[in-house]
Amino acid sequence: KMPIKILGTGKYVPSKVLTNLELEKIVDTTDEWITTRTGIKERRISEGELTSDLAYKAALEAIKDAGISAEEIDMIIVATNSPDTLFPGVAPKVQALLGARHAGACDVQSGCTGCVYALSMAFAGVGSGMWKNVLVIGAEVLSKLIDWTDRNTCVLFGDGAGAVVVSGGEGGGCLLASELRADGSKADLIKLPGGLVEKPASHETVDNREHFVQMKGNEVFKFVNRVLPSFLDEVCDKANLTPEDIDWWIFHQANMRIIEGVLRRSKQPHEKAIINLDKYGNTSAASVFIAFHDALKDGRIKKGDTILMTSFGAGMTYGAVIFSL
Numbered sequence: 001k002m003p004i005k006i007l008g009t010g011k012y013v014p015s016k017v018l019t020n021l022e023l024e025k026i027v028d029t030t031d032e033w034i035t036t037r038t039g040i041k042e043r044r045i046s047e048g049e050l051t052s053d054l055a056y057k058a059a060l061e062a063i064k065d066a067g068i069s070a071e072e073i074d075m076i077i078v079a080t081n082s083p084d085t086l087f088p089g090v091a092p093k094v095q096a097l098l099g100a101r102h103a104g105a106c107d108v109q110s111g112c113t114g115c116v117y118a119l120s121m122a123f124a125g126v127g128s129g130m131w132k133n134v135l136v137i138g139a140e141v142l143s144k145l146i147d148w149t150d151r152n153t154c155v156l157f158g159d160g161a162g163a164v165v166v167s168g169g170e171g172g173g174c175l176l177a178s179e180l181r182a183d184g185s186k187a188d189l190i191k192l193p194g195g196l197v198e199k200p201a202s203h204e205t206v207d208n209r210e211h212f213v214q215m216k217g218n219e220v221f222k223f224v225n226r227v228l229p230s231f232l233d234e235v236c237d238k239a240n241l242t243p244e245d246i247d248w249w250i251f252h253q254a255n256m257r258i259i260e261g262v263l264r265r266s267k268q269p270h271e272k273a274i275i276n277l278d279k280y281g282n283t284s285a286a287s288v289f290i291a292f293h294d295a296l297k298d299g300r301i302k303k304g305d306t307i308l309m310t311s312f313g314a315g316m317t318y319g320a321v322i323f324s325l
């Protein structure tokens with residue numbers, strides 16, 4: 001058990017709402033298909049705001065909530081799959097916007113699991129005493145990397161950012177378990193293949209629409225349903241907890257059927273899960289932080305509660321952290 005503190009949280013989502021009914025006018029889909037297959041009703045779409053803009057706005061709220069100044073932050077870690085540019089990363093931009101002049105800054109790119117990876121790194125850094133205060137952000141503007149003619153992907157994703165300020169020392173909660181995994185042999189399931197070293201940008205990559213996200217959705221679905229339930233059992237065991245001991249399950253907000261499947265298998269009530277995919281869709285590396293923030297602010301999550309946060313995504317990667325507040 002390692003003492004950690006969640007000092008503050010924040011979120012930012014763009015104001016433009018795109019509903020399923022509006023999507024019916026863009027691609028061959030229906031509100032009924034999207035709702036029953038995924039649980040998503042609407043999502044937010046950035047109108048010109050960059051990933052760094054969303055990240056900065058979520059960070060400002062988290063820092064204010066934490067009651068610290070930007071100068072007190074030692075490290076900024078941004079989990080994203082849709083950085084403004086490949087380099088520089090989003091984190092240094094946020095560092096400059098915040099004026100966090102004592103902070104290091106780096107991005108973590110690990111599919112939607114990036115947020116859980118980044119939070120684990122932050123916990124390790126504050127728990128070891130290497131860093132005092134770490135700002136962890138998940139931020140995405142995936143709408144710019146989505147093929148809006150591909151109904152297999154464009155109905156799923158939304159833009160948004162969530163942020164958490166983490167610190168060490170007694171007086172808060174504890175990290176109870178962290179487990180991060182990858183299966184790189186499944187790299188083909190979700191990818192954005194064009195525009196970099198393997199397939200440098202060319203007329204061909206553009207004609208083949210390889211500069212957009214490609215996903216074998218059904219194979220991702222099967223992979224996650226096969227791997228996630230027993231993995232979460234393992235993480236609970238590692239924390240010396242049973243599923244009953246977890247007060248709140250914060251899942252990656254990709255698909256309601258995946259979330260319900262895990263809860264059913266663990267015999268846990270639906271009410272223990274924090275859900276926001278109906279409102280925001282799959283915000284990739286931002287999804288669990290946005291859900292965490294909303295549930296803290298509306299009073300569902302309280303001091304002393306035990307939280308399991310888990311995600312999966314491109315790589316394939318997956319991971320979970322269990323901590324108390």
Ligand code: ACO
Binds near residue numbers: 029151152255
């Ligand atoms: N509207 C209407 N029909 C559609 C749509 C759509 N938007 N998309 C696909 N279909 C059709 C397919 O063409 C297929 O038609 P066919 O039977 O005539 O071939 C049919 O619906 C069923 O397609 P499946 O892919 O088998 O549907 P499934 O039940 O698997 O649901 C979904 C698809 C929602 C994508 C699901 O597989 C899923 O959620 N997978 C997980 C994806 C995921 O979580 N990705 C994020 C990973 S995180 C990251 O790193 C980005």
